[in-house]
Structure formats: structure tokens, C-alpha cells
Amino acid sequence: MITTVTLNVSVDKAYYIKGKVEPGTVARVQKCINSAGGKGLNVARIIDFCGEDVFATGFAGGFNGDYVKALLQNDGIENQFTSIKNETRSCINILAEDETSTEFLEPGAPVSKEEVEQFFKDFDPMIEKSDVLTISGSVPAGVPKDVYARMVNRIKEKGKCVILDTSGEALEEGIKAGPTMIKPNDEELEAILGVKITDRQQTVDAAKKMRDQYGIEYVVVSLGGDGALVVSEEGIFHGRPPKLKAVNTVGCGDSMVGAFAVAMKREMKIEEALSYAIAVSAANAINPETGHIRMEDVKEILPKVTIERV
Known part of the structure; x- marks a missing residue:
């Protein structure tokens, strides 16, 4: 079993409109697609x-929280969320005919101290039944800045693998607990x-420093269309996808996290895991629907991924 944690879930609404976004005007939505949103839920679908x-x-609360759970159920994803009093947020992405994307992201309603502690009570049994856990995305207001570090410590105490994919202060605090894997970009390494x-050499040096300083087993640095770097005890590896025509790169990072979680569950060696993660991420990039892949694409791309020891 792989468990994904998304503290700041949302109802994601994709609005498709004709023409382009014009401030101060009325736009008629041609099509609306609702999905259970949040980075960790993208990860769950990929797994x-x-x-x-x-x-x-x-966390999930109110009518939107119930809707998120129903959407996940429709996707065939088992779930159990800690209930909160406030309403789960909504996020809107306006997709126009000129291929622009305009997003409106709500911050997430505040969570109380009591609700945070209830989450940890709910979470402990989930750790027991999981082989690998992933922690993704931002945290809502009211959640302490060390929440991810607390989670990582509990997971490691149970001898389970944990992938942390977040940014900013949540990442700075979370890495202090030494998760199994993190996926920073250059800007996060710099900060x-x-x-x-x-x-590229400075990226490698920074990832090595991050790994050594915080005791992180795998530091994965996404390089966009150029693949990803992995710094590990086994060595430093650069994986590259074949040349593909990307149609939607949103969710590629979440796809990579999901694939690495699967690779850990299957106990793949790091080079095999990197190849698999890049193939899954690339399969997401050629699919117009965010966080969705076709396994036939993965199987076609996988033999074309190249892995180089740095």
C-alpha cells in the first residue's frame, strides 16, 4: 500500500472558454471539468x-470536502480525510482558445490545533499499513510549520519510506527530519x-550538499524537458527522456513523485527507478489531461530513456 498525504486539498475547476481572457468582461464557459485537486491527489491517481x-x-471540510471525497471515489481512489469545520477550498484554471492558462488559487481555510492533533491520531494507523508514503504540496493556515517534520519522524520511526515534495518554509522544516527522498528545484536549493x-555542476554540488547535510537518501532535481538528476549513495545519475511533443506539462512533477513511490514499493534499483519515473512523467506531458497517463505510453517511452552516471 502507498499512502499519499495532501493537507491542502481543493476542488479544481477547469473552465474552457472561447477567445481569450479579457479583464472586466463576461466570459461564457464552454466546458467545465471538476476534479479532486492538490498535488498529493495527482500523485495518488498516478500510483x-x-x-x-x-x-x-x-484534511477535508464542508460541502467541498465531501465533493473531493466523492470525486476520488469516482476515480477509484480509497480515501480517509480528517474532517475540519471550515470549507475546503476551490481553485479555478481558465483555459482559453489562445492556449493561455489563468489560475485563481484559494489559500485554504484555517485548520484548528485540535483538528491538527486529530489528523495525527488518524494518521498513525495509516503508517502501519503503508509501505511507502508521500507528502505533497502546501499547508493550510493554522497548521504548524513543523507539521511535515513531525510526519516524517513518525513514518521513519515505523521504518517506512517517505517522499516529501513541498516548497518554502514547509520544505525547510521538513528536511530537518531526513525524509527518504525530496524533489527540490534549483531555486529551492539556492534558498x-x-x-x-x-x-549543471552547481546543481549537482548543491544536491550533494543537501543530501549530506540532512541525511536524505535520494535528492531528485527535476530538469524539465531535460529529465532529472538523482544524487544517492549509489551514485549521481542524470536521466533524460526521448524527444517528445509535450501538450501539458502541468502535473509532471507529481507524476514523477508517484512513479518514484511505485519504484520504492517494488524495490527497484535507483537507475531503474529513475528511468521509470522519467517515463511516467513524460507520459503525463503528452496527455492533455493533468495527472493522467496511458500505460501504453509509459511502455513505449521507457526503453528510450537514457541514464548517464555523472
Whole structure:
């Protein structure tokens, strides 16, 4: 079992409109697609596509919270969320004919101290039944800044693997607990380590420093269309996808996290895990629907991924 944690879930609304976004005017929505949103829920769907059992958790409240759970149920994703008094947020993405994307992201309603403690009570049994856990995305107001560190510590005490994919203060605090894997970008490495990155070697050096300083087993740095770097005890590896025509890169990072979680569950060696994660991420990029892949695409891309020891 793989468990995904999304503390700041949302109802994601994709609005498709004719023409382009014109401030101060009325736009008629041609089509609306609602989905259970939040980075960890994208991860959960990818894990399900890859054929592993997955369980989703986090906070959910009000009518929107019930809707998120219903949407997940429709996707075939088992879930159990800690209930909160406030309404779960909504996020809107306006997709226009000129191929622009305009997003409105609500911050997430405040969560009380009592609700945070209830989450930890609910969470402990989930750790027991999980082989791998992922923690993704932002945290709502009211949640203490060290919440991810607390979660990582509890998971590690049970001897389970944990992937942390977040940013800002949540990442700075979370890495202090030494998660199994993190997925920072260059900007996050710069902010946490106080360094300047201008070339690939500096990225490698920063990732090595991050790994050594915080005792993180795998530091994965996404390089966009150029694949990803992994710094690990086994070595430093650069994986590259084949040349593809990307149609939607939103959710590629979440797809990579989901694939790495599957690879950990299947106990793949790091080079095999990196190849698999890049293939899954690339399969997301050629699919117009965010957080969705076709396994036939993964199987076609996988042999074309190249792995180089740095």
C-alpha cells in the first residue's frame, strides 16, 4: 500500500472558454471539468494508473470536502480525510482558445490545533499499513510549520519510506527530519543552502550538499524537458527522456513523485527507478489531461530513456 498525504486539498475547476481572457468582461464557459485537486491527489491517481494500491488522506471540510471525497471515489481512489469545520477550498484554471492558462488559487481555510492533533491520531494507523508514503504540496493556515517534520519522524520511526515534495518554509522544516527522498528545484536549493546555481555542476554540488547535510537518501532535481538528476549513495545519475511533443506539462512533477513511490514499493534499483519515473512523467506531458497517463505510453517511452552516471 502507498499512502499519499495532501493537507491542502481543493476542488479544481477547469473552465474552457472561447477567445481569450479579457479583464472586466463576461466570459461564457464552454466546458467545465471538476476534479479532486492538490498535488498529493495527482500523485495518488498516478500510483493507481501504475497498478499499485493507493490510499489518500489529508484534511477535508464542508460541502467541498465531501465533493473531493466523492470525486476520488469516482476515480477509484480509497480515501480517509480528517474532517475540519471550515470549507475546503476551490481553485479555478481558465483555459482559453489562445492556449493561455489563468489560475485563481484559494489559500485554504484555517485548520484548528485540535483538528491538527486529530489528523495525527488518524494518521498513525495509516503508517502501519503503508509501505511507502508521500507528502505533497502546501499547508493550510493554522497548521504548524513543523507539521511535515513531525510526519516524517513518525513514518521513519515505523521504518517506512517517505517522499516529501513541498516548497518554502514547509520544505525547510521538513528536511530537518531526513525524509527518504525530496524533489527540490534549483531555486529551492539556492534558498535553503544559500548558494547560487548557474550551471549543471552547481546543481549537482548543491544536491550533494543537501543530501549530506540532512541525511536524505535520494535528492531528485527535476530538469524539465531535460529529465532529472538523482544524487544517492549509489551514485549521481542524470536521466533524460526521448524527444517528445509535450501538450501539458502541468502535473509532471507529481507524476514523477508517484512513479518514484511505485519504484520504492517494488524495490527497484535507483537507475531503474529513475528511468521509470522519467517515463511516467513524460507520459503525463503528452496527455492533455493533468495527472493522467496511458500505460501504453509509459511502455513505449521507457526503453528510450537514457541514464548517464555523472
